[in-house]
Amino acid sequence: MTILQVGALPVRKSRGGFEILLISSRETGRWVIPKGWPSKRLSDPDAAAREAKQEAGVTGKISRVPVGSYRYRKKTVEHIRVLTVTCYVLWVKKERKRWREQDQRTxxxxxxxxxxxxxxxxxxxxxxxxxxxxPKS
Incomplete structure (x- = not known):
């Protein structure tokens, strides 16, 4: 069984083209992108944007078309699951000073x-x- 998640790839303009925002995961501290579960109320891109706001404190313009997907293993007490994350580019317009998971992530x-x-x-x-x-002009 494939378990699906949605993820945001937060980007911004830089001198060399663009930069990507990574966040630390809560459990292991490794570098990841904001991701989470799809929503019945939101489209997948909007659900990915919501994760970026909650996990990284960033908002902006989310792409409507995915740029790709990747798989990763998530270990739980009972077993290991393989999850597939569909990713959307988020052009960051605002970085909040305070956000929901700021004490749990970098x-x-x-x-x-x-x-x-x-x-x-x-x-x-x-x-x-x-x-x-x-880069958006």
């Missing part, structure tokens, strides 16, 4: 190259490495 902007080095999931590395976005 957020850091990275160049595309550094973000690839920081994340652990092979599929997420590939997704970030292949990401081509044009």
């Amino acid at each position: 957020r850091v902007w990275f160049s595309q190259e550094d973000a690839v080095k920081k994340v652990r999931e092979p599929g997420l590395k590939i997704l970030i490495a292949s990401l081509e976005v044009r």
Whole structure:
């Protein structure tokens, strides 16, 4: 059984093109993107934007079309599950000083190259490495 999640790839303009915002995971502290469960009330892109707001304190314009997906393993007490995360680019317009999970996570902007080095999931590395976005004017 495939378990689906939605994720946001928060980006902003930089001198070299764009940067990607990564956050620390709550359990292991590894670098990840904001992600969570789809919603019955929200479209998948809007649910991904909600996760970015809750987990990273950022808001902006979310893409309506996914840029890709990746899989990762989530360990629970009982077993290991494989989850598939569908990802949407979020052009960050605002970074909040306070947000829901600020005491549980760290957020850091990275160049595309550094973000690839920081994340652990092979599929997420590939997704970030292949990401081509044009800064919104």
